[in-house]
Amino acid sequence: xxxxxxxxxxxxxxxxxxxxxxxxxxxxxxxxxxxxxxxxxxxxxxxxxxxxxxxxxxxxxxxxxxxxxxxxxxxxxxxxxxxxxxxxxxxxxxxxxxxxxxxxxxxxxxxxxxxxxxxxxxxxxxxxxxxxxxxxxxxxxxxxxxxxxxxxxxxxxxxxxxxxxxxxxxxxxx
Ligand SMILES: [Fe+2]
Ligand SMILES: [Fe+2]
Numbered sequence: 001x002x003x004x005x006x007x008x009x010x011x012x013x014x015x016x017x018x019x020x021x022x023x024x025x026x027x028x029x030x031x032x033x034x035x036x037x038x039x040x041x042x043x044x045x046x047x048x049x050x051x052x053x054x055x056x057x058x059x060x061x062x063x064x065x066x067x068x069x070x071x072x073x074x075x076x077x078x079x080x081x082x083x084x085x086x087x088x089x090x091x092x093x094x095x096x097x098x099x100x101x102x103x104x105x106x107x108x109x110x111x112x113x114x115x116x117x118x119x120x121x122x123x124x125x126x127x128x129x130x131x132x133x134x135x136x137x138x139x140x141x142x143x144x145x146x147x148x149x150x151x152x153x154x155x156x157x158x159x160x161x162x163x164x165x166x167x168x169x170x171x172x173x174x
């Protein structure tokens with residue numbers, strides 16, 4: 001049995017994860033339009049990953065007989081001034097998600113909800129990994145600047161990473 005405040009905050013996070021999925025889908029569309037097929041595949045893999053994050057929360061709520069409340073998902077469309085800007089906006093977004101996860105962990109501790117606390121550890125670790133991955137990509141993009149060959153190589157590498165991510169995503173969560 002989850003406390004109402006925890007149920008409410010997990011549902012808010014569920015919505016945030018679906019927004020993340022939507023945000024990455026908009027980035028994938030923008031990257032593909034700009035000719036970066038590898039980055040488009042990378043953002044698409046992230047889109048699928050974020051849907052799985054949402055479904056982990058969905059499953060947690062169901063397993064605890066807590067109500068799943070599906071709210072409206074905000075419009076994710078934004079302006080992107082090139083690949084570097086796309087990844088900088090990604091990092092900014094993920095930092096916001098990390099903050100939200102931290103708030104959720106605080107809420108679980110305050111409520112002495114140990115099951116939720118332990119469940120959230122996976123998300124804490126995931127956020128660290130996501131921020132680190134995106135920071136690395138940003139560093140590479142800053143190194144190459146506007147040089148076409150460099151951008152081409154980074155885009156190719158992102159395609160490879162996306163293929164690996166898609167393999168890991170093959171198993172359904174919920
Ligand atoms: Fe996520
Ligand atoms: Fe994420």
